Structures are given as C-alpha cells and as structure tokens.
C-alpha cells in the first residue's frame with residue numbers, strides 16, 4: 043500500500059482458505075466429472091444460462107464454458123450475452139461484478155463467494171479517494187486509471203479502467219500527463235516503461251505473479267534449450283526484463299499458436315498452461331507452477347449448485363454500477 047496507509051494483508055486472507063487439491067485426472071475422476079458436466083448442461087438449458095470462464099480456471103470448467111477469455115474479453119462478452127437470463131461467472135468476484143455492471147437486469151452468479159483477489163483487496167474506494175485528493179493538490183490534471191482487477195466502487199472513482207492488454211493504450215490516450223494507476227505496481231511499472239507520462243503507482247500486487255523470481259526463469263532456460271519465455275505484465279520488473287514477450291493471457295494464446303517455436307515457458311497463473319495444453323497439443327508448455335487459490339475455488343460442483351439454487355447473486359448499488367460502467371465504457375473506447 044501507499045506509504046503511511048493501512049494495508050490489507052492478502053496472505054492473512056488466503057491462509058484461511060482451503061489448500062488446493064492436486065487431483066489427478068484419473069478415469070474415475072473423469073467419469074465423475076462427466077456426470078457433473080451433464081447436470082450443468084441440463085441446468086444451463088433450464089435456466090437459460092450462459093457460463094463465462096476466465097483463462098485461469100480449472101480445465102474441467104472449460105468443458106462447460108460458453109466463452110473463455112481474459113478479463114478484457116470477458117468484459118466485452120459480458121455486454122453481449124444475447125437472450126440469457128442468467129450469467130454464471132467462473133472467475134473471481136470483481137469479474138462477476140463487471141458482468142453485473144453490464145447486465146443489471148440479469149442474474150449474475152458467482153459459484154463461490156470466497157473467490158476474491160489479493161490485488162483487488164489492496165485498494166479501497168476510501169483510500170483511493172483520499173490519495174487522489176492529495177495528489178490533485180500537486181497535479182491538478184491528475185486522472186485515475188484502474189486496472190480491471192479492482193472492485194466496482196474503485197472503478198466508479200476512476201476516469202478509465204484498463205486491462206493488461208490495453209493499459210499502455212488507455213494511458214497514452216487519456217487527456218492528462220499525470221496518472222494515478224491502481225492497484226498493480228508491477229503493471230504500473232510496465233506502463234511507465236512504455237509511456238512518457240508520469241505514472242504514480244499504488245502499492246498492490248497479485249500474489250501469484252509477484253512470487254515468480256528471475257532465478258526460476260533462469261533455471262527453466264538452463265534446463266530447456268530454445269525455450270521461449272512469455273511473461274504477464276503483472277510479473278515483477280526483473281522477471282519481465284528476462285522475457286521474450288510480455289503479453290496478456292489471450293495474447294499469450296495467440297502468440298503460442300502462431301509462433302514457429304514449440305517450447306514455451308508460460309510465466310503466469312498455471313491455468314493458462316492447461317488451456318494451452320488442451321488447445322495446442324503439438325507444442326510443449328512449461329508452467330511457472332503458480333496457482334491462484336481464488337480462481338480454483340470454482341469447481342464443477344459449485345457451478346452446478348449455483349445453477350440449481352441460483353446462488354450467489356452479485357448485487358451493486360446503482361451509483362456504483364453507473365460509475366463503474368462509465369469507467370469500463372471509457373476503457374472500451376480508448377483501448378479498442
């Protein structure tokens with residue numbers, strides 16, 4: 043957090059969560075999953091529901107998803123869900139909020155309310171308002187750009203949102219030379235390296251990406267000759283400096299499919315490597331072996347129960363929803 047400000051300690055939160063199971067995909071497990079998938083498909087039809095899934099979800103969740111993508115793609119998709127009455131969001135809480143922002147009349151469900159985010163927890167609306175007021179005394183033209191990994195009330199206080207895919211574009215397009223960028227310090231550093239504007243960063247990070255070290259990348263490179271290293275901009279500056287390409291998760295998918303290379307180290311949450319293994323079986327993907335506990339809170343059982351009992355519904359105050367929508371629409375306009 044910003045110097046002198048009270049911080050939320052994400053580790054205190056995720057230590058309370060259940061440890062990840064490291065299930066093997068045995069025949070028995072796959073048969074159980076097949077039954078759950080059939081139940082979900084039936085409930086989807088009955089509820090006129092669609093399932094949106096983030097790239098970091100468990101592989102079996104991809105089997106029931108109508109659309110899989112990164113947060114930018116999911117934000118766009120959430121605006122175009124056709125005649126569905128219900129959206130089940132397989133991702134984390136702030137993403138489900140975004141779906142609700144664009145679909146106030148629909149029921150938006152998050153199968154497990156423990157699916158939060160250490161990065162989103164690192165900034166509150168109150169702390170942001172206070173910091174922005176302080177900074178406007180020094181930089182009267184200050185604008186606030188928030189990475190979409192934040193709560194809806196933080197988005198509502200922002201001039202524009204951005205994703206990792208369009209952060210540089212949004213910052214360069216916004217009409218100010220002074221930007222308070224929240225909440226990811228690593229993405230802020232990455233943006234600063236690609237703009238002449240002044241970026242004032244918040245002191246938040248994603249615990250999954252922040253724990254990846256240059257040493258781990260170095261060891262992988264030494265062990266696998268010809269390895270192409272693709273890193274997410276939420277990684278630390280010293281890790282990004284070692285990467286062959288720095289890309290959002292969906293850009294990683296495209297890059298891996300189109301590149302003539304066949305060995306990649308995917309430096310982001312491991313779920314993306316699972317998706318790559320499923321969709322690009324002829325190439326080799328080495329994982330950073332970092333799992334997001336929050337993303338993995340979503341299970342097939344949870345999705346089925348969510349559809350059965352229509353739980354857990356995301357609700358937003360109207361002024362938060364309208365403010366967040368304005369900042370998200372601005373992102374779609376500036377970062378298109």
Ligand code: SF4
Pocket residue numbers: 098134158159160161162191248249250251311334335336337
């Ligand atoms: S991977 Fe990081 S940013 Fe994404 S949900 Fe998990 S903690 Fe949040």
